[in-house]
Amino acid sequence: MRNSFNITSATYKAIALIICFLLVLIYNKSKANNNAESKKIHVKFIQLTNNAVSVEIRSGKNTVDLYLFSSEGRLEKNIKIINTEKKIISNLEKGTYLYQCFENDLQLQSGKLILK
Numbered sequence: 033m034r035n036s037f038n039i040t041s042a043t044y045k046a047i048a049l050i051i052c053f054l055l056v057l058i059y060n061k062s063k064a065n066n067n068a069e070s071k072k073i074h075v076k077f078i079q080l081t082n083n084a085v086s087v088e089i090r091s092g093k094n095t096v097d098l099y100l101f102s103s104e105g106r107l108e109k110n111i112k113i114i115n116t117e118k119k120i121i122s123n124l125e126k127g128t129y130l131y132q133c134f135e136n137d138l139q140l141q142s143g144k145l146i147l148k
Contacts, residue, residue: 073140075133079147084122089113089133097134100145103127 073091075098080086089096093115100109100121108129113119129145 073133075131075141075143077145080120082126083124083147084120085124085145085147086118086120087111087113088116088118091115091133091135091140093135093140095135096140099132099134100124101130101132103129 073089073093073096076088076090078086087098089098096113096115098109098111098113099107100111102108108124109121111119111121124147126147129147130142131145132142133140
């Protein structure tokens, strides 16, 4: 009985190419999931007085740069915070501020802070 499948070398090459493409997709997907997990941080602001807040960042990273911007986009504060360290930011006026957290030029989180 003869084999009814005629597989040529081009078919083998096409199958190998598809398998390689699928492996690259699987690898990239797992790498993206790992990067998303490593970027998770927790930023906690507590208003102490009318013009001061306490900030604590839990990131699992050694040092995080916190940038605090006014609602007009002016940089108000730039602070380096070591993981789980609490810092007090003073001399702030009432209003809305935007913050960004970075580690080695990689933005970890951004958000809004409202001082009442």
